[in-house]
Amino acid sequence: MSDLASTTAPAASLDELEQAHADLVAAGLDLDLTRGKPGADQLDLSTDLDGIIGDDWMLDGVDTRNYGSLDGLPSIKAIGGRLLGMPATNVLAGGNSSLELMGRYLVHAHVFGVGGPDTAWNRGQPKMLCPVPGYDRHFSLTEHLGIEMVPVELTEDGPDMDRVEELVGNDHDVVGMWCVPKYANPTGITYATEVVRRLARLGQVASDHFRIMWDNAYAVHDLTDQPDYLESIFTEAEVNGTQDSVVQFASTSKITLAGSGVAFLGTSLGNLAAFRDHLQYFTIGPDKVNHLRHVRKLGGSRAIGDHMAAQAELIRPKFAIVQEVLADGLGDDGRHGHWSTPSGGYFVSFWSRPGLAGEIVDLAARAGVKLTPAGAAFPYGDDPDDSHIRLAPTYPAQDDVRRAMEVFVTCVKLATARADTTS
Ligand SMILES: Cc1ncc(COP(=O)(O)O)c(C=O)c1O
Known part of the structure; x- marks a missing residue:
């Protein structure tokens, strides 16, 4: 306010x-004033991506020009890990769009099932909790898949957790929840630590296939010298043994080039393995050349x-x-x-x-x-x-x-x- x-x-x-x-x-x-696109002057900060490779195409001992490495090489996963606040081994580095990764994850959960066909959300009457106001493309994607959306008030501290706990605890058709935890699109609020802790505990009462879609699109997008603090949901989920209930996303769309960044998905090792099994049918591997560019530009400890x-x-x-x-x-x-x-x-x-x-x-x-x-x-x-x-x-x-x-x-x-x- x-x-x-x-x-x-x-x-x-x-x-x-x-x-x-x-x-x-x-x-x-x-x-x-419609869309949250970077200005041309912001994009100019990353034009050095073009030409940054020179003639050394190797990353982590792999020729980036070739097929393979479904979830990306360790150096780019490490950058994703820094954005998501989790170990690189828990991260998948994909193409240019985190929204696309979210869509793929939802198809994986909804149509194929995070734990096999019997767990597919579409076997029941799935519902997703949608803190409002929220990100319009989350909602259009959810609607496109035919998943019912249940609005929940987004307060200054994050989603109304009393309501969220009531809904998740009493209705196992609630299969997921959208969260933009830092500088939320569109209100700009950041979830309070207690809200993050309560969200991390949801996995104890929710169905086994419940997934929090933790879209940390603005993880490092501070505008003041007193940035908001966001508690690590990864750490909190580890404390509560609920790692499978949280799937994190981020990208460099609003760090480097909005149309040519790198997107990341981070989650438990079990979830990651299951998602890789799904993803392998759609791609032989991501754009590792672009990964290499981003490692060269953002890999240093102070670069981001x-x-x-x-x-x-x-x-x-x-x-x-x-x-x-x-x-x-x-x-x-x-x-x-x-x-x-x-x-x-x-x-x-x-x-x-x-x-x-x-x-x-x-x-x-x-x-x-x-x-x-x-x-x-x-x-x-x-x-x-x-x-x-x-x-x-x-x-x-x-x-x-x-x-x-x-x-x-x-x-x-x-x-x-x-x-x-x-x-
Ligand atoms: C909350 C949120 N998530 C995701 C995106 C899109 O991210 P990407 O470019 O990685 O698909 C946006 C873009 O505005 C956004 O506001």
Whole structure:
């Protein structure tokens, strides 16, 4: 939440706001705050990946140009282990997309069964718990596979654990749960240590095939010098003997190149062996040449930290602009809504007054600012309060972020003023 001293928005009449919006529509802007994509300046930090190999194609004694090494070679697995906080031996290094690995893992669990055909989720009426607001692509993937989604409130500390424990303990059709534990997409919160501990204990009461999909996409994406702390779920699961219940994911998509990074899956050795058995039917091995590039670039002990500090320098001003324009334009008295102030990650969440999110997104679209559709951060696109809007400021240039946010503020004020006159 915004921690500024309480202020009110500059006053404007409904007529003035309608006119301001009409002027914006006439201006024919074309701005986009929809997706969490790195800006070109961020990508420029990794252009040295091209050419980094020279003529030495060997990694860990293996010619990377050839087939093989289904789960990657030790040096790239070690980088995944650092991102996921677990030993390299528990990690699989895959292709360029962690979302694809998540999809493959779900197909493995849902269609084939993590412990053989009898354990396939699709033998029953599987349900996945979905902390909301959450990552829209988790939800569309789950829906695509025909798995029922059960929303659970995401609080400032993580998922509502009383509700999660009740659901997992009482209903063995609950086969899984999505988690984005650090700088969550889209609210930016990080799970509190006690929440991580309670999640790690779920495996003691859940069905044997229950899997927490621990998507740590923003593990090293700190924006401040006081980064959020995330307790290690791997360690907690070891303490509780529940290692099989947690499958972790990460990638370098938002470290190096969004379309040409390396994705990782980390889990218990038993789970990993079962997943490898599944994966071998789809590929002879990952892109080890790209693995080699990433080992050369990120393999040093300080390399990831230094690189992410340079990323933060580029992103931080854009997040500051979002906070500044919202605070200046809307005040902090909650009349027009409230918003998150994350210490890292890629997103800011805005909550309008209930019932206005769809209208605000439509108003912004007409004024030339594309926003993620209202409701996108909820299973089946259904935000019961019609209140949440995700803002993604990394991709546009700073001036465009400011312009887009000013338009957004006008749209929030207009929708709120219209609601005031009709209530
Ligand atoms: C939470 C989360 N997980 C995964 C992804 C996609 O990751 P990848 O590029 O590794 O598929 C994103 C991208 O925005 C994300 O926000």
